[in-house]
Amino acid sequence: MTEGLHPPLQHTAHPHEPKEDDLEKLRKWQEARLERKLRGEYESAVFHLAELVNQNLETSLSVTSVHVDGATNTRKSFLGWLIQPWLARHTDDRASKSNNLQGALYTARGISHILQETDLFHSVDAKIQRSRDHLAREGDVDIVVTTREKGRFYLKTATEFGNNEGSVSVTGRVRNIFGGAEFLEGHYSAGTKTRRSFHGLLSLPLSPSLRTTGQLSLFSQERDFSSFASCSEISHGLKVAVNSNWGVHGVHEVAYQAVLRHINNLAPSASVSIREHAGQTIKTSISHSWTKDTRDDKLAASRGYYGKLFQELAGLSGDVSFYKAEVESQISRRLVPGMSLSLAARSGFLKALTGPSHFADRFQLGGPLSLRSFKANSMGPRDGVDSLGGDIYWSTGVSLVSDIPRKPHWPIKSHIFVNAGRLNAMDETKGLSENLIGCLTKPSISAGVGLIYRFDPVRVEVNFGVPLVASKSDGLVLAWSSCKSFVFGSPCQI
Numbered sequence: 001m002t003e004g005l006h007p008p009l010q011h012t013a014h015p016h017e018p019k020e021d022d023l024e025k026l027r028k029w030q031e032a033r034l035e036r037k038l039r040g041e042y043e044s045a046v047f048h049l050a051e052l053v054n055q056n057l058e059t060s061l062s063v064t065s066v067h068v069d070g071a072t073n074t075r076k077s078f079l080g081w082l083i084q085p086w087l088a089r090h091t092d093d094r095a096s097k098s099n100n101l102q103g104a105l106y107t108a109r110g111i112s113h114i115l116q117e118t119d120l121f122h123s124v125d126a127k128i129q130r131s132r133d134h135l136a137r138e139g140d141v142d143i144v145v146t147t148r149e150k151g152r153f154y155l156k157t158a159t160e161f162g163n164n165e166g167s168v169s170v171t172g173r174v175r176n177i178f179g180g181a182e183f184l185e186g187h188y189s190a191g192t193k194t195r196r197s198f199h200g201l202l203s204l205p206l207s208p209s210l211r212t213t214g215q216l217s218l219f220s221q222e223r224d225f226s227s228f229a230s231c232s233e234i235s236h237g238l239k240v241a242v243n244s245n246w247g248v249h250g251v252h253e254v255a256y257q258a259v260l261r262h263i264n265n266l267a268p269s270a271s272v273s274i275r276e277h278a279g280q281t282i283k284t285s286i287s288h289s290w291t292k293d294t295r296d297d298k299l300a301a302s303r304g305y306y307g308k309l310f311q312e313l314a315g316l317s318g319d320v321s322f323y324k325a326e327v328e329s330q331i332s333r334r335l336v337p338g339m340s341l342s343l344a345a346r347s348g349f350l351k352a353l354t355g356p357s358h359f360a361d362r363f364q365l366g367g368p369l370s371l372r373s374f375k376a377n378s379m380g381p382r383d384g385v386d387s388l389g390g391d392i393y394w395s396t397g398v399s400l401v402s403d404i405p406r407k408p409h410w411p412i413k414s415h416i417f418v419n420a421g422r423l424n425a426m427d428e429t430k431g432l433s434e435n436l437i438g439c440l441t442k443p444s445i446s447a448g449v450g451l452i453y454r455f456d457p458v459r460v461e462v463n464f465g466v467p468l469v470a471s472k473s474d475g476l477v478l479a480w481s482s483c484k485s486f487v488f489g490s491p492c493q494i
Helices: 019-057 075-090 101-115 273-276 431-441
Strands: 062-067 120-131 140-149 153-162 165-176 182-189 192-204 212-224 233-244 251-266 279-293 304-318 322-334 339-352 392-403 412-424 445-454 460-468 479-487
Touching: 062 075, 062 101, 075 101, 101 120, 101 140, 392 431, 412 431
Parallel strands: 062 140
Antiparallel strands: 120 140, 153 165, 153 479, 165 182, 182 192, 192 212, 212 233, 233 251, 251 279, 279 304, 304 322, 322 339, 339 392, 392 412, 412 445, 445 460, 460 479
């Protein structure tokens, strides 16, 4: 009977020995149980701590000193400059009865926040402890801030494509160079249109709130204008600026600038108008700008608005004298889920105070960043093959952006757009109102459809558009056009 049997006939393992799958389930159960226990203990501890603090908010406490640990590369005088307003605010509020635990917590939070705003530290942790002073009285406490500083040196190389131009660049930055949150940055790039460019910037805080900063910059660049004018421009300049961030009221900048410009490298076919502006000129000017931005995304906003106002007065010294103003705005609204409407508008006015305006100071219009389906910087007055720029312009655009059907998670969006605008030279024989009416009533218009690819920090547009209305002097781009903005880089921080 048993000769045909081939053992083993059943599982020979001990019946209570757990299987491998059972061990894995048991391990996960134990981990989940431990996690729930720790979470419960943590939540209970936080609840009891919050209850303890709330019950003692009126306990009399006096902050006698602040200690900052870990800030080895930052000057003590600078730290004191930042902290003193918060410490003075606490000690001077005895009449309002804020010299208590609540006031100490508020002071510790304010000091921690202002140190984080310097962008010098990876981490900032503040705690309140009994005063270290041997002569301390009952209720005297110290605020001890433990910090970990960021690396001081930063280097990035990048390859950029945008606005029909390609370039390679190197950016270097030294943080906290003198121990007072100063930043020294240098940027060098070489490209197809901007052949060479250098920009050096020194920035430092001017107020303990860090809302006001001073900037000193040196710059030099060589730009190729041959795509719309038969010349190139070399400029070297100095700029001194003061920036003030007013929070919800926007950012203001007041600046002084001195620039040496040189229109050179004229092509044999250069027009008489371009030749008249060839050579060197010096511009010195003061300027003011105001900017406010509440958009949820700077490249593909679905809500919020952006506004900028720029004014410049030149003629303190140098060869040119003019008043220049420019305003720019954008507003975006979500219409329904997956669809938003964006409206953008820009306008500028240039008034030469002595003689005609200079080519280097005039506005240029046209291209994927202003009016699609028109060549870059090709609109307005012309002399032969050269676009001369203008003194007054406006442009606006409406874009309806929507998700790809059934693919709302894709970074590719579709859009329909309409652009309109015009660039004119000021006619001195007419009044300002006549020049404005003439510019507004004769717009150039284009419309089209396209795709937008959004992947931070990249935005690419591929559009099919046609000019609907155009002037004889406008340069046109028929059929396919594109607006690209790429940044490829390899940053490293030490």
